[in-house]
Amino acid sequence: MINSTRKWLRRNRTNFAVGIGVLGAGYVAGQYVLSKIAETRQRMNEDRVAKENLRRRFQQNQEDCTITVLALLPTVTENILEALPVERITQDLQQKKAERLGRSAGALDTSSAIPSSGPSSVTDDDGKSLASFQSESYVHASQMAASNSASEESGAPKSMKSKAQLWNDLKISSITRAFTLLYTLSLLTLFTRIQLNLLGRRNYLSSVVSMASHSPQDPTISLENLDDDDVEPTYGSDFETNRKFLTFSWWLLHRGWRDVMEKVENAVKAVFGPLSPREDIPLEKLSALTLEVRRRVEGATPEERRSHQWLSYLLPPPDQEGLVLRGSGMLKSPSSSEPPSILSPPASPISNLPPSAPSTAPLRRLLDETSDLIDSPPFTQILTLLLDSTFSHLTDHEIRTDAYRLPDPSNIPQIQEVADLDTGMAKAKLAAILAVVTRQAHAIGSGVPNKYAQAIEGVRELEAFAAVIYSSHFEFEALGDARGEGTKEPPPRRDEAAEEKNEGGVVGAATGIFESVWGKIIGS
Secondary structure, eight states: OOOHHHHHHHTTTTHHHHHHHHHHHHHHHHHHHHHHHHHHHHHHHHHHHHHHHHHHHHHHHHHHHHHHHHHHHHHHHHHHHHHHHHHHHHHHHHHHHOOOOHHOOOHHSSSSOOOOHHHHHHHHHHHHHHHHHHHHHOHHHHHHHHHHHOOOOOTOOOOOOOHHHHHHHHHHHHHHHHHHHHHHHHHHHHHHHHHHHHHHHHHHHHHHHHHHHHHTTTSSOOOOTTTTOOHHHHTOOOOOHHHHHHTTTHIIIIIHHHHHHHHHHHHHHHHHOOOOTSSEEEEHHHHHHHHHHHHHOOOOOOOHHHHHHHHHSSSSSGGHHHHHHHHHSSSSSOOSSSSTTTTTTTSSSOOEEEEEEEOHHHHHHHHHHHHHHHHHHHHHHHHHHHHHHHHHHHIIIIIIHSSSSOOOOGGGGGHHHHHHGGGOOOOEEEHHHHHHHOOOOOOHOOOOHHHHHHHHHHHHHHHHHHHHHHTTHHHHIIIIIHOTTTTTTHHHHOGGGGGGGGGHHHHHHHHHHHHHHHHHHOOO
């Protein structure tokens, strides 16, 4: 029996070998498949965590932009209110009216009571216009007190301008002030988005590379500053570089707004100059006048608007970059005459920096990229959308409800709006419109809540533009700098992506780029 068993095993040994081989191969293949499934599951979990982390950081960055704008806005508002003192002109008109009433009362005591219809009607119209302006305008009590005390202390003489000249100054100054604040708010919002999203992108890459180099098995991104790595200076996320870069908003807050005001003032004089304060202005005509002012400021055609340069309003010329850093307190004033620019190109010597100061190359790169973004066509397109939202809120909501006594269009049922309302016949005195514009200037600069900032936040393309900034050069910086190739020139920016109207498409494409870069960094 044993011999027969041996013979059977000997005859079937090939089949046994094949069977064992098949079973072994099946086991190995099964283990390989299970390992691949586990690896895929782990990678999906890493991608999900990275995607959620990225979205959270991006959204937090946009909230920081809004808070920063609201914190900087009172500074430029104070400068604009001081440059265009509408309240002081109102006081001069009040003094003129009081003097005229005093003279008329004295004349009634010494002259006969013969009525004069012509002059009295003009006087009544002027009194009604001034009364309308005083009753509907908004003036800070502190500002009025400061103006009165300053005029008393300085002993300034009374205004020698005529009543017509004062009314014209009041008209031009009130409209110019409100429009300048709208332009400044929109420019400040867009400039702050560019600054913080550039820094947010670099800080995010720094944290990703730091995490990948410290603990590759951990899929989470640490938000803390890990040790003193060489990665952070490479990405320019050091504290001093960020501070200096953010300091350049000083130029718009203290210098750039003056250029904006001059351009707006010239346009307002040309458009609103011929109008009288006693003139009835239909709502449609007011919208057309406002649009004409914008055309003179921004450009009458799409080509003119695209070719308009906003860089000089937001960033200083290279020879005044040191002035910005000194004016903001980042650098001490030099003892000698005007030194060379603190941010001169890397090939030029930087003589006024101490030896221990950090390199200005990351700062130079940030400023150059900011300049490129400001000069790009998407910047003008997004700025136009922001101005559309703010000017629309001023004319179609605030002036419409306060000066024309019409209901807010956002609260009107659609059936009533189509059937019952005729806004083309609504009219209001220019003096009443000026009163609303004067009050809204304070709301634009220091309103809480700021409805104009909320209107800007409602522009969907703004977040899409921020997403493109957050993702531009992403792959180049992540792979090039991580391999020590950060000195190369960046590839051309994908500016046309910001022209898409669909926010989900732009943000989704940017998220895809983020996730792709994350996977490459983790894989390396």
